[in-house]
Amino acid sequence: MTTTRVPSAFPDSCPVLAGEEAARRVRRALRRWRGFPVDAVEVEVEEGGTRVVVSGTVEWSHQVTGARLVVADVPGVPRVVVHLDIARPRADSDAERAVRHALVAEALSRAEHIHVAVDGEGTASTWGHVRSFTERHEVEALVRILPGVDRIDSDLEVRPD
Structure with missing residues (x-):
């Protein structure tokens, strides 16, 4: 609280x-x-x-x-x-949908290549690929504000175009 x-x-x-x-x-x-x-x-x-x-x-x-x-x-x-x-996190699919929606709103075009799962203990895992280190940091920042996320395990690969 x-x-x-x-x-x-x-x-x-x-x-x-x-x-x-x-x-x-x-x-x-x-x-x-x-x-x-x-x-x-x-x-x-x-x-x-x-x-x-x-x-x-x-x-x-x-x-x-x-x-x-x-x-x-x-x-x-x-x-x-x-x-x-x-609030504690909702189901993984809800967490991924929330992040995907935020990514699209932030005009990050590779939202379909980014995956997020949140376990019941506050750890969010991210994987997939992004265009730059800046985009990776933006994704991690969006995941960090998900309800109930206390820790992030990021396995996002940077693949420049």
């Missing part, structure tokens, strides 16, 4: 909100962020309405980082604590 206390970016420039209005603003900010699973998290008020807590489970590590950044910029909310877990 990742826990972070996020100070408000607007400590003196606007009135401090408390209670449900503060939680409502945090929810609204998270909803505006396209792709964030607002329905998968809880936004609660604690400590007599002076602290907002965001908790739950998300699929990607960038969603945890993004949530911290988004809630830090909510005007009038003095204290937000982010408690988000990252």
Whole structure:
């Protein structure tokens, strides 16, 4: 579980909100962020309405980082604590499909030559071939952010065109 206390970016420039209005603003900010699973998290008020807590489970590590950044910029909310877990990986075919989709989105043309498998213990294995060392590093970076991936065993071969 990742826990972070996020100070408000607007400590003196606007009135401090408390209670449900503060939680409502945090929810609204998270909803505006396209792709964030607002329905998968809880936004609660604690400590007599002076602290907002965001908790739950998300699929990607960038969603945890993004949530911290988004809630830090909510005007009038003095204290937000982010408690988000990252989901464990889905089936290998889902992991490979997610990486392939990301590779296509990143315009890496050899996505069909790259394979990924994730075991139940957080190790991702990659194999196949790429055009350059840069492409290899990009593939490994995409695999690293898969839910539940703690380690990568890469057997990607570099084959320049």
